[in-house]
Amino acid sequence: MIRAIRYLLACWVLIGAVTSSFSETVDTLHYTDARQLTLIGKPLPDGPFFHRVDTAGFPEIPATVKRLLTHSAGLAVSFRTNSTKIAARWCTSARKPGNNMTAIAFEGLDLYIKRDGQWQYAGVARPTTNECNEYTLVANMEAGDKECLMYLPLYDETISLQIGVEADADISAKANPFKKNILIYGSSIVHGASASRPGLAYPARLSRETGYHFLNLGVSGNAKMEPEVADMIAHMNMDAFILDCVPNSSPAQVTERTANLVKTIRAKHPNVPIIAVQSIVREGGNFDRSIAERVDAQNANFKHEIDQLQQDVDDLHLITADGLLGDDHEGTTDGTHPNDLGFDRMLQKIRPAVLKILKQHGI
Amino acid sequence: MIRAIRYLLACWVLIGAVTSSFSETVDTLHYTDARQLTLIGKPLPDGPFFHRVDTAGFPEIPATVKRLLTHSAGLAVSFRTNSTKIAARWCTSARKPGNNMTAIAFEGLDLYIKRDGQWQYAGVARPTTNECNEYTLVANMEAGDKECLMYLPLYDETISLQIGVEADADISAKANPFKKNILIYGSSIVHGASASRPGLAYPARLSRETGYHFLNLGVSGNAKMEPEVADMIAHMNMDAFILDCVPNSSPAQVTERTANLVKTIRAKHPNVPIIAVQSIVREGGNFDRSIAERVDAQNANFKHEIDQLQQDVDDLHLITADGLLGDDHEGTTDGTHPNDLGFDRMLQKIRPAVLKILKQHGI
Numbered sequence: 001m002i003r004a005i006r007y008l009l010a011c012w013v014l015i016g017a018v019t020s021s022f023s024e025t026v027d028t029l030h031y032t033d034a035r036q037l038t039l040i041g042k043p044l045p046d047g048p049f050f051h052r053v054d055t056a057g058f059p060e061i062p063a064t065v066k067r068l069l070t071h072s073a074g075l076a077v078s079f080r081t082n083s084t085k086i087a088a089r090w091c092t093s094a095r096k097p098g099n100n101m102t103a104i105a106f107e108g109l110d111l112y113i114k115r116d117g118q119w120q121y122a123g124v125a126r127p128t129t130n131e132c133n134e135y136t137l138v139a140n141m142e143a144g145d146k147e148c149l150m151y152l153p154l155y156d157e158t159i160s161l162q163i164g165v166e167a168d169a170d171i172s173a174k175a176n177p178f179k180k181n182i183l184i185y186g187s188s189i190v191h192g193a194s195a196s197r198p199g200l201a202y203p204a205r206l207s208r209e210t211g212y213h214f215l216n217l218g219v220s221g222n223a224k225m226e227p228e229v230a231d232m233i234a235h236m237n238m239d240a241f242i243l244d245c246v247p248n249s250s251p252a253q254v255t256e257r258t259a260n261l262v263k264t265i266r267a268k269h270p271n272v273p274i275i276a277v278q279s280i281v282r283e284g285g286n287f288d289r290s291i292a293e294r295v296d297a298q299n300a301n302f303k304h305e306i307d308q309l310q311q312d313v314d315d316l317h318l319i320t321a322d323g324l325l326g327d328d329h330e331g332t333t334d335g336t337h338p339n340d341l342g343f344d345r346m347l348q349k350i351r352p353a354v355l356k357i358l359k360q361h362g363i
Numbered sequence: 364m365i366r367a368i369r370y371l372l373a374c375w376v377l378i379g380a381v382t383s384s385f386s387e388t389v390d391t392l393h394y395t396d397a398r399q400l401t402l403i404g405k406p407l408p409d410g411p412f413f414h415r416v417d418t419a420g421f422p423e424i425p426a427t428v429k430r431l432l433t434h435s436a437g438l439a440v441s442f443r444t445n446s447t448k449i450a451a452r453w454c455t456s457a458r459k460p461g462n463n464m465t466a467i468a469f470e471g472l473d474l475y476i477k478r479d480g481q482w483q484y485a486g487v488a489r490p491t492t493n494e495c496n497e498y499t500l501v502a503n504m505e506a507g508d509k510e511c512l513m514y515l516p517l518y519d520e521t522i523s524l525q526i527g528v529e530a531d532a533d534i535s536a537k538a539n540p541f542k543k544n545i546l547i548y549g550s551s552i553v554h555g556a557s558a559s560r561p562g563l564a565y566p567a568r569l570s571r572e573t574g575y576h577f578l579n580l581g582v583s584g585n586a587k588m589e590p591e592v593a594d595m596i597a598h599m600n601m602d603a604f605i606l607d608c609v610p611n612s613s614p615a616q617v618t619e620r621t622a623n624l625v626k627t628i629r630a631k632h633p634n635v636p637i638i639a640v641q642s643i644v645r646e647g648g649n650f651d652r653s654i655a656e657r658v659d660a661q662n663a664n665f666k667h668e669i670d671q672l673q674q675d676v677d678d679l680h681l682i683t684a685d686g687l688l689g690d691d692h693e694g695t696t697d698g699t700h701p702n703d704l705g706f707d708r709m710l711q712k713i714r715p716a717v718l719k720i721l722k723q724h725g726i
Contacts, residue, residue, distance in 0.1 A: 099489045123650070127462055138650050197702075330707075335487065340702040341704045
């Protein structure tokens with residue numbers, strides 16, 4: 001019953017958009033359906049607009065992975081406007097945030113505007129309900145044209161989004177501002193579990209800070225390198241692949257599945273760099289020895305597999321775990337998931353390492 | 364009705380504790396009521412155990428400030444145990460987290476253990492309901508004695524807390540590990556609004572990193588320097604006062620109230636240092652000119668007041684806003700509240716500045 005009401009509500013929003021040719025004027029704002037603008041961050045182009053991957057084409061992948069790929073993690077709307085105010089109306093599923101997340105990250109929106117050649121924070125849309133919300137992200141801006149990126153919810157399914165600008169302003173699609181395509185396959189850490197807002201998930205930060213298009217294929221708790229998932233990943237047309245998928249696989253699974261994942265990608269993409277990343281230390285293992293031992297085993301097995309593979313597979317690189325979270329043990333929200341401080345430290349190591357590899361390959 | 368059920372539930376937990384002499388054995392764990400251990404962080408000693416201040420003694424302060432002082436922000440339980448596992452059962456009010464907070468920060472617990480002379484993260488208790496919860500913060504530790512600090516919820520009222528250790532382990536009160544008393548009066552930023560867990564609010568980090576006892580008098584949205592609040596603060600027996608209360612006061616209120624706050628404290632404490640801190644930049648004002656202008660006016664008026672006061676009041680210091688959040692605009696969760704990255708940057712400036720002042724005063 002609740003589900004039915006939810007979908008009726010979503011339909012009402014969509015019908016409202018359709019009957020007004022995807023735009024309307026209410027409260028001096030003019031709303032445009034995000035489907036008329038440019039969506040970036042989708043590893044495959046088809047399927048429901050706000051889903052990362054249309055898994056109908058991959059029936060064999062685990063059901064949980066299919067569900068997680070409906071989350072809009074890493075998706076962002078690229079547009080330009082001359083409005084001095086930007087608002088949004090959006091609907092998500094009725095799910096509620098986990099206890100290690102803010103609602104803004106889980107089901108909110110995050111706006112960046114380019115200034116002096118750099119993407120800069122402009123405002124968030126704070127959800128007040130778990131389904132449909134309306135919020136002004138920024139107001140009182142200077143006149144003139146603005147290049148914008150609006151990041152979608154990290155951990156929820158986005159059902160609809162309309163972007164509001166002033167009645168006398170215009171808004172239009174802008175091309176993807178980032179070059180090339182680099183997939184990051186990984187756990188909740190890639191997915192963005194404890195980033196405090198959508199634009200602070202680490203693939204999104206990497207894109208803004210390097211100019212490359214990093215795509216978020218984080219599948220919370222389920223980056224287990226299954227053969228069916230490896231096949232799906234190999235279907236994606238990428239210039240590089242980053243594999244940050246150690247945290248969710250048992251040490252035995254790491255040994256069983258790493259070679260297949262790497263070889264499946266390499267078979268379809270003979271020349272692209274593949275960058276393997278060890279798991280960050282689990283701060284929950286700072287005193288809990290069993291947690292610490294498990295991560296050590298995962299990382300040791302992963303390194304062993306990558307070392308072996310490097311004898312046959314060219315252009316395969318490894319970024320090791322040391323130093324990824326700093327040394328004060330303050331970089332996580334819950335002992336597992338980096339907070340924004342932890343992500344910042346990860347990037348201080350991962351960003352230059354990835355840039356160096358891309359440069360080596362002329363990307 | 365819901366309120367009645369909530370209090371019945373809390374009473375049930377308390378009665379359970381009382382009838383078993385504040386300890387009991389369930390599921391191989393032995394629970395001790397936190398009221399038998401040492402609570403640190405209370406600016407005044409009396410009143411309900413888990414309230415920061417017993418405002419019954421200050422009837423004139425605003426009702427909202429009274430309510431906010433029931434939140435357990437900055438309170439922590441100091442104890443020692445030889446258990447290899449530490450758990451908690453705790454109840455809070457039925458309130459729910461704001462959209463810029465994690466539930467762990469809002470109503471969860473955060474455990475630190477001293478190792479090699481430093482306080483290190485050990486584990487959190489993740490709430491799964493909004494009232495009473497039970498959680499194992501850490502397990503599988505090495506044998507031996509451990510000095511512990513368990514931080515209480517930042518933004519909720521703590522109604523009860525029992526700490527669980529293994530049945531054959533012991534637990535006992537430990538003295539406050541921090542020296543002197545330094546009050547930080549401030550806004551939601553001091554209160555810890557967007558820290559990802561209780562131990563990452565900035566007063567708590569300052570205590571662990573310096574060894575001084577910083578007390579959290581953050582009153583979210585309501586640090587408005589009212590004369591009645593100034594009187595209450597002056598009643599607190601402190602070795603230093605930090606005033607980080609600019610963000611909640613209008614520019615006019617800053618001008619009207621700063622001098623009274625400083626002089627009221629100075630009258631009761633002739634020789635202690637008073638450290639005034641300008642407001643961090645509001646990242647929401649990165650593009651919104653009206654937000655930026657308001658903060659500029661607040662800070663200009665505050666500096667003017669402090670400059671004037673310094674002509675008559677000795678030992679009054681000012682920490683300016685420049686550089687407090689870095690320069691990439693990524694240090695907040697919502698444009699107002701620092702995320703853990705923003706807090707880290709604040710501390711890189713505030714920590715050495717405060718330490719230098721304390722040293723000058725021989726504290």
